Amino acid sequence: MAKRKLQSNAHSKHLILYHLIFVAKYRRKIFANKSFGEDLKNEFVAISNKYDFSIDTIDLDYSKPDHIHILVRSIPSLSPAQIVRVLKQEANVWAWKNYETYLKTFYWKSHHLFTRGYYCGSVGNVSAQQVAEYLETQGRNDIC
Numbered sequence: 001m002a003k004r005k006l007q008s009n010a011h012s013k014h015l016i017l018y019h020l021i022f023v024a025k026y027r028r029k030i031f032a033n034k035s036f037g038e039d040l041k042n043e044f045v046a047i048s049n050k051y052d053f054s055i056d057t058i059d060l061d062y063s064k065p066d067h068i069h070i071l072v073r074s075i076p077s078l079s080p081a082q083i084v085r086v087l088k089q090e091a092n093v094w095a096w097k098n099y100e101t102y103l104k105t106f107y108w109k110s111h112h113l114f115t116r117g118y119y120c121g122s123v124g125n126v127s128a129q130q131v132a133e134y135l136e137t138q139g140r141n142d143i144c
């Protein structure tokens with residue numbers, strides 16, 4: 001994977017990457033359905049296209065289908081909490097609108113998809129490649 005290029009705004013150059021992990025509510029194995037998982041990944045990309053951040057890498061480990069990894073490229077004026085709020089809220093609404101029957105097999109009362117919490121780690125340019133490789137190969141080795 002090539003070294004990532006800096007982004008430019010009017011008065012700044014930056015490379016801001018966040019490694020996000022969202023966990024399914026109650027650790028339900030909702031991503032075991034590959035169709036749902038792939039559609040959700042596409043929806044995350046569509047959501048990011050509407051805002052000032054982009055999805056650099058996104059992947060699901062189908063051997064552990066209760067969480068999703070996302071590598072997000074952002075701008076300085078957006079906080080990780082703002083990005084997480086937008087992604088979780090809009091993905092939740094989309095998922096319940098398009099996969100309600102499927103999701104009702106996991107969630108009986110609430111219409112939540114993810115837990116309240118999340119993991120967010122900032123990633124440097126050198127280690128971003130390592131994170132992306134990890135995301136692309138997770139579940140295919142015995143190391144993690």
